[in-house]
Amino acid sequence: MLRAAVAGHLATAALTAGAAALTGRSAGHWLAGFFLPSTVFRPVGPYSAQLRGRLSTLLKDVGFPRDDVLELRSLVDMADxxxxxxxxxxxxxxxxxxxxxxxxxxxxxPSAR
Known part of the structure; x- marks a missing residue:
């Protein structure tokens, strides 16, 4: 997903630079220059959201002390x-x-006596 987003931004920057070269307008070069930094900044948002979702899922599975340890301790206490x-x-x-x-x-x- 990240690769597709970066490839899309690079392709847009290349197309804009190509259109600027064909038409001879300098604004196209500025626009292509704008697309290159957005290649880094724009995909970072969805990537961060996905990473945050993964970490929150992992955080639900991990606790201190772990739930299975607590359950095992309660079983040992019951057995004891x-x-x-x-x-x-x-x-x-x-x-x-x-x-x-x-x-x-x-x-x-008495019976023995």
Missing amino acids: AGGKVLEEKAEEQYQALAEIRRAIDDLAE
Whole structure:
């Protein structure tokens, strides 16, 4: 796109210079001289807009800290909390099992006498 815009400006400047040479008017040379700086300045606007659009798209994808890192941290925190709950439940089950064994032992002792 940038190449087409620059080529169009250069072609316009060349045509204007050619028309000035054919007609012998000096205003055509000034006009051709005007088209040459516009070759640089005019395409810079659309190019800057396109670059700004690309950068804004990239900026949406990048954050600090990144969203995927935050999501991963929340998943790890949830897994850690789940592990703690399971440890508590296992401790409760061990205590219940110990009470059952004590009760069985208490029941078994009188029958052995």
